[in-house]
Amino acid sequence: MNKRNQLRLVTLGAALAPLSAMAHTGHEVSGFFQGIAHPLTGADHLLVMLAVGLLAAGRSRVGGLNRESIAIPAAFLFAMVGGTLLALAGVAVPFVEQGIVVSVMAAGVLLALAVRFSLVMGAVVAASFALFHGLAHGAELPLAASPLGYIAGFMISTAALLMAGTKLGQLADSYSLGLISRIAGVAVAAFGIAVAV
Numbered sequence: 001m002n003k004r005n006q007l008r009l010v011t012l013g014a015a016l017a018p019l020s021a022m023a024h025t026g027h028e029v030s031g032f033f034q035g036i037a038h039p040l041t042g043a044d045h046l047l048v049m050l051a052v053g054l055l056a057a058g059r060s061r062v063g064g065l066n067r068e069s070i071a072i073p074a075a076f077l078f079a080m081v082g083g084t085l086l087a088l089a090g091v092a093v094p095f096v097e098q099g100i101v102v103s104v105m106a107a108g109v110l111l112a113l114a115v116r117f118s119l120v121m122g123a124v125v126a127a128s129f130a131l132f133h134g135l136a137h138g139a140e141l142p143l144a145a146s147p148l149g150y151i152a153g154f155m156i157s158t159a160a161l162l163m164a165g166t167k168l169g170q171l172a173d174s175y176s177l178g179l180i181s182r183i184a185g186v187a188v189a190a191f192g193i194a195v196a197v
Contacts, residue, residue: 047108048103051165075122088147100133
């Protein structure tokens with residue numbers, strides 16, 4: 001493996017390293033900058049968003065866009081916002097944190113097994129993961145806070161993480177480093193299992 005590919009491997013590993021155990025404890029959720037920081041400071045969100053991007057990479061070439069690399073991350077982003085709005089509207093869904101943990105484990109397993117979805121199924125899977133993350137975001141917002149800035153902030157971070165995962169997946173595929181995505185999947189699933197235990 002040449003130095004360029006080694007650097008990519010190290011970058012991918014660093015991107016997938018957890019920053020904290022979960023994203024839903026002891027942080028301010030009132031404004032735009034807190035919204036930007038939120039997905040970046042909780043390993044559960046960070047790992048799922050990168051994993052969904054890796055899953056969406058499909059077989060597209062580096063720098064190229066295909067329907068999967070746009071539609072699957074978009075489905076995740078819109079479902080997460082939908083979950084947030086449902087929570088803000090007072091819709092109570094049981095087992096949200098458990099759903100988040102399951103989404104981390106499932107995303108990891110899908111990556112590890114190199115599962116390739118159809119466009120529709122990929123969007124449905126991504127949206128189901130995102131719904132739980134969005135419900136958690138919405139439940140955290142205090143009633144006195146204006147949620148618009150926070151939502152805008154976490155949408156920006158989420159979109160950036162999804163794009164980063166897609167780009168990493170495209171790079172891995174183009175350099176025949178599919179093993180990297182599989183290893184990343186094992187690491188993501190292991191993190192989910194560790195959180196669940």
